[in-house]
Amino acid sequence: MTAFVFIFVYYFGKPIFVNFGVSDRNRFFTAITIGFILETTVFAITGTSGYKMISP
Numbered sequence: 192m193t194a195f196v197f198i199f200v201y202y203f204g205k206p207i208f209v210n211f212g213v214s215d216r217n218r219f220f221t222a223i224t225i226g227f228i229l230e231t232t233v234f235a236i237t238g239t240s241g242y243k244m245i246s247p
Contacts, residue, residue, distance in 0.1 A: 192233065193226035200225050 200222035208218045 192230045193223070196226035196229050197222045 201218060204222070205218070208221075213221070
C-alpha cells in the first residue's frame with residue numbers, strides 16, 4: 192500500500208511539487224512519508240483484518 196501511494200504522489204504529483212520548487216529528493220521523502228502515514232492509519236483503524244491476515 193505504501194508503494195501504491197508513493198507512486199501516485201511521486202509521479203502524478205510532480206507538477207505540483209515543481210510549481211513549488213521542491214527538489215526530487217524532498218519529493219521522494221514526502222511521497223514515502225505520506226505512504227507510511229496512510230498505511231499506519233489504515234492499520235490502526237482496521238487492524239490486521241484490513242490486510243486479510245486474520246479473519247474478523
